[in-house]
Amino acid sequence: MRVTVLGKSPSWQDVDGACSGYLVRDGQTTLLIDAGNGVFSKLRSHVDYVEVDGVVVSHMHADHFLDLVPYSYALTYAPRQQPVPIPPWWEGTDDPARPFLHLPQGGRDVLRRVVGSWGDEDLVENAFHMTEYAPDDVVEVGTLRVRFHPVPHYLPTYAVEVTSSVNGSGRLTYGADCSPNAELVEFARDTDLLIIEATLPRPERDGMRGHLTPGEAGEHGREAGAKRLVITHMSDEMDPGWAQEEAERAFGGPVELAREGVTYDV
16 A cells, blocks of 8 residues: 655645645555645646545545545546547547545535535536545445544544555554544554644644644654654644654654655555
8 A cells, every 4th residue: 555645735835735635556446535725736646537546535624625626627527538539639438537535424515515606516526426424434445445533623524544455555544634632542553654734833822722733743643653653734834854853752753744745655
């Protein structure tokens, strides 16, 4: 199982960057976890978008789903997706690609409101085979098995676990966005690779918490017994050396910084 970072920015993009997006490939199976702004372009540099088998969205914040819109336009209007031939490039097809799209409950309505604001509320659900998952659901995408677990954030949000049914591959846990919590620690117990957000230079000063600092991310990795820790969802305006040191001090070992285009074998 191979994981590629497509986007690691927080809710605003780094220079030439993208928000949350992670490509998971296992043999002939291709899965996209989150599709934040800028991710569709990054995806295309690694895989043909019509060959993606499924997309999983962790929660319905724009920086985790917004590029479902350009993705849907491509699936709907790209010449190769049409029944009419366009010689000499495209033969025409009666079976256009429609990847599976797995959203948290209520996600369909969110997307309908977003794209409906300019009059095309059916855009995404017509482009994809859309389903909504419950917290206890297990989703099968080709050879990949996907599980979910709620984590505390500003709206319903789910950590994502991916394992493979072939090749003796290990286990990936993606923490999505969350405040400090024991639920993620238990869900990620002994995982082979934990990709965890480290958005904040310091904890939120007041109100509800929704994100982690690099030190808190390292603590979660240590408590979970993660074999490998990658911190993500950080702006290029944060000092990467400082973030890495903070995370490593708390984790008690090496920590990697997510960078676009970097691939991890699990």
